[in-house]
Amino acid sequence: xxxxxxxxxxxxxxxxxxxxxxxxxxxxxxxxxxxxxxxxxxxxxxxxxxxxxxxxxxxxxxxxxxxxxxxxxxxxxxxxxxxxxxxxxxxxxxxxxxxxxxxxxxxxxxxxxxxxxxxxxxxxxxxxxxxxxxxxxxxxxxxxxxxxxxxxxxxxxxxxxxxxxxxxxxxxxxxxxxxxxxxxxxxxxxxxxxxxxxxxxxxxxxxxxxxxxxxxxxxxxxxxxxxxxxxxxxxxxxxxxxxx
Amino acid sequence: xxxxxxxxxxxxxxxxxxxxxxxxxxxxxxxxxxxxxxxxxxxxxxxxxxxxxxxxxxxxxxxxxxxxxxxxxxxxxxxxxxxxxxxxxxxxx
Numbered sequence: 001x002x003x004x005x006x007x008x009x010x011x012x013x014x015x016x017x018x019x020x021x022x023x024x025x026x027x028x029x030x031x032x033x034x035x036x037x038x039x040x041x042x043x044x045x046x047x048x049x050x051x052x053x054x055x056x057x058x059x060x061x062x063x064x065x066x067x068x069x070x071x072x073x074x075x076x077x078x079x080x081x082x083x084x085x086x087x088x089x090x091x092x093x094x095x096x097x098x099x100x101x102x103x104x105x106x107x108x109x110x111x112x113x114x115x116x117x118x119x120x121x122x123x124x125x126x127x128x129x130x131x132x133x134x135x136x137x138x139x140x141x142x143x144x145x146x147x148x149x150x151x152x153x154x155x156x157x158x159x160x161x162x163x164x165x166x167x168x169x170x171x172x173x174x175x176x177x178x179x180x181x182x183x184x185x186x187x188x189x190x191x192x193x194x195x196x197x198x199x200x201x202x203x204x205x206x207x208x209x210x211x212x213x214x215x216x217x218x219x220x221x222x223x224x225x226x227x228x229x230x231x232x233x234x235x236x237x238x239x240x241x242x243x244x
Numbered sequence: 245x246x247x248x249x250x251x252x253x254x255x256x257x258x259x260x261x262x263x264x265x266x267x268x269x270x271x272x273x274x275x276x277x278x279x280x281x282x283x284x285x286x287x288x289x290x291x292x293x294x295x296x297x298x299x300x301x302x303x304x305x306x307x308x309x310x311x312x313x314x315x316x317x318x319x320x321x322x323x324x325x326x327x328x329x330x331x332x333x334x335x336x337x
Contacts, residue, residue: 054246054250176281
């Protein structure tokens with residue numbers, strides 16, 4: 001049981017069973033860690049913005065770095081028109097980042113290693129971006145699927161391909177985050193299992209691998225949150241500044 | 245006192261500005277992000293194309309044909325995704 005590398009991903013109930021109209025709504029360890037992540041984000045930002053000194057304290061500096069990082073990313077990729085969407089992208093980035101990072105702690109649970117979580121986030125972004133696009137451009141948003149300068153004979157084919165490409169966005173967005181987190185954590189667990197089974201004599205080699213992989217996983221955890229946020233910005237950019 | 249504080253803040257802002265111009269580390273992580281993006285974009289489009297073909301097949305009862313056609317269209321869409329990312333990366337450099 002303990003050496004099964006997939007065992008860490010099991011969702012189990014925490015506390016009493018809640019069953020409403022045949023749907024299991026119990027509080028699970030996944031919900032618990034989502035709460036912990038959101039709480040950590042809120043705590044960091046509340047503590048960071050409580051004093052508001054000219055010379056920032058350490059915690060204020062950290063929250064300022066996060067703020068600047070996201071603000072710069074949005075203005076670089078989506079322009080000034082995307083400013084109203086800053087709160088959404090900021091909370092999205094912080095949530096995914098903290099879920100990934102808290103998942104790196106021993107005995108914790110990685111929420112983002114479940115495709116249902118990432119797919120729901122991605123589908124929400126996809127629908128929101130599509131609605132924003134239609135609101136800003138009306139039916140002109142459909143021009144996104146009809147690139148200019150294509151011969152009329154090829155146009156139906158290209159349009160179908162563009163629509164598939166558009167529909168593949170949420171899938172690619174969610175699978176990327178989920179697969180990276182799950183593969184990384186499984187790999188860490190497999191190498192951890194090697195350490196146990198090789199014992200005191202041969203266990204040092206997988207242990208050193210494990211240490212290196214933990215560093216890599218922390219990089220990946222940050223990078224995937226970054227990619228998730230920057231792709232949201234890019235999709236938003238497509239919806240706000242239609243240029244074809 | 246306030247002036248001293250303001251000067252420290254200015255120094256922080258200036259050092260940040262300097263870092264922005266030569267953030268080699270930043271660039272590297274953005275390239276790695278693009279690499280992750282290209283990999284999954286290529287595969288996801290094939291999957292989505294195949295699923296669309298499967299659904300249309302069961303709608304129109306044309307069992308193997310649409311799934312085959314949409315598999316190839318999905319592959320084309322995946323390549324289109326990669327081309328789009330590559331073009332954007334070229335524009336940035």
